[in-house]
Amino acid sequence: MPEESSERSNFIRDIIIQDIESGKHSGRVQTRFPPEPNGYLHIGHAKAICLDFGLAAEFGGKCNLRFDDTNPSKEETEYVDAIMEDVKWLGFQWDGLFYASDYFEQLYEWAVQLIKAGKAYVCDLTADEIREYRGTLTEPGKESPYRNRPIEESVDLFERMKKGEFPDGSRTLRAKIDMASPNLNFRDPVMYRILHMDHHRTGDQWCIYPMYDYAHGQSDSIEQVTHSICTLEFDNNRPLYNWFIEQLGIFPSQQFEFDRLSITFTLLSKRKLLTLVQEGHVSGWDDPRMPTLTGMRRRGYTPEAIRNFCANIGVSKTNGVTQLSHLEYFLREDLNKHAARVMAVLRPLRVVIDNYPDDVVEEMDAVNNPQDESAGSRKVPFSKVLYIEQEDFREDPPKQFYRLSPGREVRLRYGYLITCTSVVKDADGNIVELHCTYDPETRGGNTPDGRKVKSTIHWVSEAHAVDAEVRLYNNLFTKEDPNEVEEGQDFTSNLNPDSLEVLTGCKAEPFLLDTVPGTRYQFERIGYFCVDRDSTPGKPVFNRTIGLRDTWARIEQRENK
């Protein structure tokens, strides 16, 4: 019996609990995650993965990874490899590793069996004709003229289809069910089509390939899957899923449907993501703006954050849209706990501390992670000339701005308290440098006299600064629903032109000189960043994973309205 879990339940979990209690399948739980290797996994798949693997794990069951590779025209090994990597990265390990193509021989034999039982026939109608004969939502279809051809003839034709005697599209094997069924899936669905095309695993061994409906349920059955969890749009396919299993009299796997994940400002359709890649709107499947797991990984998402998110949003049958902010909450929550703090200045403004000695360098103690004492501390060099963030200074500060401005004192984090004494401008009136004085009594940022400073800002010593490139990412789409478009337009018209901003000449503390790609940091007061694989020795590149919550930006925005 499963332990009482603090995890929130959902209707599928409840069903499993009931099945276990009633002794169904002797309490055995077997699930599977069945991606088609025709694209990369995205956050929507993560929800399914968490369910399939999570439920199996919770109830002492098993979960297989099975590639649904029945359509060689779209599938590639590149995707197979990427999918396995992503599943592992998310934190799951499959029990069995299978492919629908493992079952091609068995599926073929069962098809022959169905033909011989008068439940399937070879049809010579063209694709267009099949469509015409299918009828419409409101009108019943017509029976194919080949529907009642002799069984032996279908057996023979099907065998010759397999042998490659007929061209693509010339014939199909169809189940003989009911052309008048209100469920269109029952109107003699195609089971096999002819496709003279190499398959990523079986090569040229086959030139007929099973359709999803004919392959999926039987694959589940072969693997003794007890709970076959899929998304809502397969609801209409469930009766057919059951029909094949019943006709064949094989292990009765059962299908359960849950709501697919959708997120605001995000597209979760493999087809459309492929378009973004192919048309060059993004740099690839792992572009940090992509909702793919590989893209999110490069962006700096943690598997924990994604898993927590999936657990929190729940599972139901309601077609809803989850807000991006919900995902971002779990991202920040996890990063806050684990990311080491460092100081980096994105848009540098030079500061000269006039009363600080010219050649002195002090090593200041800085805490690595206030949320995690075990993370320890490090030394940060302090000297006469520093960089601060441009937006941390205002010559003419608005009311609620309490960072640096002429005559005002602020704290340099872990450094000293400084007061701005003068502003240097270029010929065009742009601020190029600040002059300040420091209070020697405030070393480390402490105030022995107990005086309060309203603001603490980050900084980097000019002489010790590491030059860095920083890539700032924003939503890939400008609309909450990227599919909401003007007549004649497609989703690409909603692409955000400002989804990527590249900053060069950023200044980071020396700690970041030799950092490893994939490492995540919090740049204090700015956000969370992840070292990109484009980094070169001495020249790190950072991806902004997500900004810190920015109350000041919100205030300022409100005031400007």
Add this chain to the structure above:
RNA sequence: UGGGAGGUCGUCUAAUGGUAAGACUGCGGACUCUGAAUCCGUCUAUCGGGGUUCAACUCCCUGCCUCCCAGCCA
């Protein structure tokens, strides 16, 4: 239009005939060497109309709305 699946705070999810709850968001405050985090407070919901019942989000009837299905895709 035939069939199927759904409709609870702005969003996501609970409540399975018995006080409509939680998370996210928003707003307000406390605290702060990150305008972060944390803490506290707070706004807002059962699609409409009938019925059954001591009692209805839950059961019944009815209407409305949304999503899915007419691939030799999955």
